[in-house]
Amino acid sequence: MPPAPVPHVVGEALADIARREGIRNPKYHVDLGSGLADGFTSTVYRAVITDEDAPEGSGAPLSLMCKTTQNEAAVGHMFARESCMYATVLPAFEEAGRLRPPLPWPRPYRVALAEPSAPLVVLQDLRPGGFRMADRRVPLDHEHCRRALTQLARFHGASMALKTLRPDHLQAMHDRLGDPFRDIPQMAAGFAHFVQSVKDAPDMLLDKFPEGSETRGKLKEIFTQCTEDVNRLWKNPDDDAGMGTLHGDCHINNLMFQYDEATGAVAGCRLIDFQLSRSGCTVWDLVSLLLPVTDRATRAAHWQGLLRHYHAELQATLRAAGCRDPDAVYSWDQLTHLLRWAAPYGLVYTPLLLHVLYADEDMAKEIHEDIGAMDKALPKPKDARAAKVHPEVKQRFGDLVQDLVDWGWL
Numbered sequence: 001m002p003p004a005p006v007p008h009v010v011g012e013a014l015a016d017i018a019r020r021e022g023i024r025n026p027k028y029h030v031d032l033g034s035g036l037a038d039g040f041t042s043t044v045y046r047a048v049i050t051d052e053d054a055p056e057g058s059g060a061p062l063s064l065m066c067k068t069t070q071n072e073a074a075v076g077h078m079f080a081r082e083s084c085m086y087a088t089v090l091p092a093f094e095e096a097g098r099l100r101p102p103l104p105w106p107r108p109y110r111v112a113l114a115e116p117s118a119p120l121v122v123l124q125d126l127r128p129g130g131f132r133m134a135d136r137r138v139p140l141d142h143e144h145c146r147r148a149l150t151q152l153a154r155f156h157g158a159s160m161a162l163k164t165l166r167p168d169h170l171q172a173m174h175d176r177l178g179d180p181f182r183d184i185p186q187m188a189a190g191f192a193h194f195v196q197s198v199k200d201a202p203d204m205l206l207d208k209f210p211e212g213s214e215t216r217g218k219l220k221e222i223f224t225q226c227t228e229d230v231n232r233l234w235k236n237p238d239d240d241a242g243m244g245t246l247h248g249d250c251h252i253n254n255l256m257f258q259y260d261e262a263t264g265a266v267a268g269c270r271l272i273d274f275q276l277s278r279s280g281c282t283v284w285d286l287v288s289l290l291l292p293v294t295d296r297a298t299r300a301a302h303w304q305g306l307l308r309h310y311h312a313e314l315q316a317t318l319r320a321a322g323c324r325d326p327d328a329v330y331s332w333d334q335l336t337h338l339l340r341w342a343a344p345y346g347l348v349y350t351p352l353l354l355h356v357l358y359a360d361e362d363m364a365k366e367i368h369e370d371i372g373a374m375d376k377a378l379p380k381p382k383d384a385r386a387a388k389v390h391p392e393v394k395q396r397f398g399d400l401v402q403d404l405v406d407w408g409w410l
Helices: 008-020 072-096 142-165 167-177 185-196 201-205 214-228 283-290 296-321 332-357 361-375 391-407
Strands: 026-032 043-051 062-068 108-110 120-124 243-246 255-259 266-271 278-281
Touching (some): 008 062, 072 142, 072 167, 142 266, 214 332, 214 391, 283 332
Antiparallel strands (some): 062 120, 108 120
């Protein structure tokens, strides 16, 4: 067993994995793999298991990422959902979409809840393959976006293929996943609490969009609507277009990118953290990925090209799965219509996410405290701490508003 202070549930899982992988005399090296601002629901340990009895040079060490939490009451259901995704949903997507490696997600090693008080997910550690997190404060450039959209399109396309070809099977998995914002009172109230923290975000743009201007009026209306009813931030369209399985939390902190060792160029991407996955309109993943974490220059040069690439990859997945008419499942016109419909609400998500991405240590502690308090009492909107205005957040938020105005989307 790995030595303390590694949590018992992590050590137990690593010992079990070593046995199942045929490692006879395991040696464990475990490090804390996440910082305070890297994630707000999980503690990550990175483990390397070597076989002391193996001949020198006979095999690579087994590198793993172990996610657990000390606050099961508040976020244990997220681990149950992610376990369901890795154990049941993603394998079904791989089969239905006839997906070939590299898959859009890391390989799971242990995904069941080990015990009620200690949720755990153990995955392949992607770092030995040249993967790492991108700098969360740096906007994603064209190539990063393209790599992320490739894998997101394959994920969405496989879910839509299953919905088209085996709808009852997908529905059964969606029923098992549930909807955290519908089923878990703490989640709905907690998210509403955080949205309240950016209710005055339009005020940071008063110098650009002053009181009395049309854009100022529209911003106030959108932020008021969403702070009064957060369901607007993930509602489904009136028809069935774009419906499938949502990643549910698709942004820069939940992506890992692979980099070429020699050139440093981005060479691949994986989606991680499926803790909020659920049935829904897939356009919301596009909104959360493309709007908050790109800058104006990238959108000006590559917006249409990135969307075309995403749609082409999605339709290629549908075709590979056996859907003869991908346009009947999700056409280009449906995609662009949905994106235009959802984008104004993405304006609310933008300062909310950027507030987290630019969090300093004190701010990160506040966010952890707010999440940790959810198991004790439902948070009240009036108790929400106002998001601090960071100059770069103001710039990026203002640029996005201006883009939506210029496109006629606001």
